[in-house]
Amino acid sequence: MAGELPSIDKPASRNIRKFAATTLPFLFLTIPSLWLMWSVPPLWRGVDAYNQTVRPPGLVTILLHGPLYCTLSRIPLWFGYLISGSGPAESLGYFIKHSQLTDAGVYLLVVLQHAALWFGAVYLIYAIARTLLLRLFLAVLFASQPLFYAFAHCVGSEALSMIVILLLGASGVRLMLRYPEIGARDWIIFTVLLAAASLTRHINCVLAAVLPTAMLLVMIERGLRLLAEDQHTIAAAKVQFPKLAKVWLISAATGLIGLTLATNVTHFLCWRARTPWRSTFGYTFIWRLNFLETMQPNQRQELLDIIASKCRLPESRQLLDLLGNWMNRNKLWDPGAFIEEAHFALTDPEMKFHGEKYDRVLNEIASGFLYPPLAPLRSVALSDFTTAIQTTEGDIIQFLFVNTNYFFSHRDKMPQCSRLKTFREPRDRLAAARELQYFHWWNLLSFRVWSIFGLFVLVSALVVDYKRGGEDRPLIFFAVSLWVVGLAMVLLNCFLAELQPRYILPMMELLLLSLIILCGVLFRGFESHNDRFFKNMLHGVNCFFRFRRAARAT
Numbered sequence: 272m273a274g275e276l277p278s279i280d281k282p283a284s285r286n287i288r289k290f291a292a293t294t295l296p297f298l299f300l301t302i303p304s305l306w307l308m309w310s311v312p313p314l315w316r317g318v319d320a321y322n323q324t325v326r327p328p329g330l331v332t333i334l335l336h337g338p339l340y341c342t343l344s345r346i347p348l349w350f351g352y353l354i355s356g357s358g359p360a361e362s363l364g365y366f367i368k369h370s371q372l373t374d375a376g377v378y379l380l381v382v383l384q385h386a387a388l389w390f391g392a393v394y395l396i397y398a399i400a401r402t403l404l405l406r407l408f409l410a411v412l413f414a415s416q417p418l419f420y421a422f423a424h425c426v427g428s429e430a431l432s433m434i435v436i437l438l439l440g441a442s443g444v445r446l447m448l449r450y451p452e453i454g455a456r457d458w459i460i461f462t463v464l465l466a467a468a469s470l471t472r473h474i475n476c477v478l479a480a481v482l483p484t485a486m487l488l489v490m491i492e493r494g495l496r497l498l499a500e501d502q503h504t505i506a507a508a509k510v511q512f513p514k515l516a517k518v519w520l521i522s523a524a525t526g527l528i529g530l531t532l533a534t535n536v537t538h539f540l541c542w543r544a545r546t547p548w549r550s551t552f553g554y555t556f557i558w559r560l561n562f563l564e565t566m567q568p569n570q571r572q573e574l575l576d577i578i579a580s581k582c583r584l585p586e587s588r589q590l591l592d593l594l595g596n597w598m599n600r601n602k603l604w605d606p607g608a609f610i611e612e613a614h615f616a617l618t619d620p621e622m623k624f625h626g627e628k629y630d631r632v633l634n635e636i637a638s639g640f641l642y643p644p645l646a647p648l649r650s651v652a653l654s655d656f657t658t659a660i661q662t663t664e665g666d667i668i669q670f671l672f673v674n675t676n677y678f679f680s681h682r683d684k685m686p687q688c689s690r691l692k693t694f695r696e697p698r699d700r701l702a703a704a705r706e707l708q709y710f711h712w713w714n715l716l717s718f719r720v721w722s723i724f725g726l727f728v729l730v731s732a733l734v735v736d737y738k739r740g741g742e743d744r745p746l747i748f749f750a751v752s753l754w755v756v757g758l759a760m761v762l763l764n765c766f767l768a769e770l771q772p773r774y775i776l777p778m779m780e781l782l783l784l785s786l787i788i789l790c791g792v793l794f795r796g797f798e799s800h801n802d803r804f805f806k807n808m809l810h811g812v813n814c815f816f817r818f819r820r821a822a823r824a825t
């Protein structure tokens with residue numbers, strides 16, 4: 272009838288709520304990315320990013336750096352090269368061996384990294400929250416963290432590592448929400464993501480401990496809770512413990528399978544590139560030898576003699592002698608200069624270049640320092656770890672600008688970058704971009720302060736979950752496991768290499784993911800109130816349509 276006013280029926284109301292709960296949080300997540308792509312040129316992780324995107328498959332792009340980013344980044348770079356028409360059309364296989372950087376390729380790479388970040392955030396948030404308001408809250412909380420978006424806007428393996436860790440955390444959330452009735456699909460997704468993380472950065476192998484740690488905490492909590500229960504409850508719970516133990520064993524096997532898969536992929540890539548596979552952690556450890564420069568010469572020589580006594584290879588002892596002499600002649604440790612001098616001074620032809628024998632020697636020396644860690648090394652590692660937990664998001668982000676700025680004083684090491692927009696524009700624009708307020712929002716909160724706040728949220732989540740019957744306890748312990756594993760990753764890194772802000776990224780990211788998960792658990796109890804609020808908002812929309820129709824009728 273003409274006098275009837277339109278209304279929003281219940282199915283339409285449900286569809287509107289579902290559409291809003293799906294799209295609005297996603298739109299919030301895209302805002303920082305769109306702003307960054309408009310305001311800030313793509314950032315670069317220094318010469319490492321250049322090697323990862325330009326050098327052909329081999330030692331550097333497979334063994335020294337995680338091979339996944341070095342391989343996958345060439346695909347958008349190749350498309351950009353073809354689109355830009357910078358040269359003759361080439362196949363992807365040829366391009367991987369002879370990569371050419373173009374603005375179109377770099378921007379396409381960065382756009383894909385932002386898109387992957389959006390997908391990871393949605394995958395996480397939509398698993399935790401079901402209602403619009405809670406999803407919006409978590410989306411705003413995520414979008415307010417410049418750490419995620421700054422690294423997505425950067426060329427370098429840390430960008431992919433950050434995204435894969437986000438996806439891994441989201442996969443773990445979905446897995447723990449089904450605990451202990453976990454399907455094969457959830458295990459497979461987590462295993463593949465763990466392998467991908469390990470192929471991106473070697474230290475990510477520690478993430479294999481996330482699920483076993485979380486599930487062990489769940490078993491311990493349930494065991495302690497049984498101590499206060501009656502005999503009938505204890506008897507019923509004992510029936511469940513074999514099942515929980517089986518799930519824990521599967522989680523441990525998942526970690527091992529993921530690491531094995533990553534190792535096999537690396538072996539395959541080495542075979543394709545005709546590069547002998549071997550560990551290169553000894554080469555990385557050379558940068559950790561900076562602690563020797565603070566020691567007195569006699570103490571340093573005594574320490575090097577102890578390490579030499581542990582070594583079986585004569586080349587290892589010869590290299591340690593060169594190290595002692597180099598330290599006596601130079602006040603500051605310069606790994607690059609030492610490596611160049613060692614190649615020249617060593618008499619063995621196989622030690623003149625970075626080959627298998629050279630890595631065996633470096634690995635043996637590193638093992639001598641690390642097994643067990645000697646007192647001077649422990650001291651400097653713990654000191655670096657203390658510095659790491661005092662770091663803010665802003666400190667880590669500023670490191671990206673410093674690395675991007677590296678090009679201007681080392682053009683010869685990154686020759687293809689001179690044609691890119693980031694480095695064609697005035698250097699002052701990069702300096703102005705690093706001062707943008709978004710990158711400094713959380714500068715007052717170091718990792719330590721975030722952790723204190725996280726403890727408060729953790730206790731609150733445990734209390735709220737206890738009142739709801741403990742259904743989210745596995746999810747809470749998963750958040751705790753992410754937190755603990757992040758700390759372990761940085762502590763291990765402090766023993767293996769000199770601390771750099773980029774090494775703190777996994778620890779800070781896992782802490783922020785833990786906070787997002789705990790906030791989701793904390794406010795899930797209020798979802799019914801949020802739903803009521805949204806219904807009232809729809810009622811207001813309905814009244815607006817009625818009023819407008821009535822106004823037209825008059």
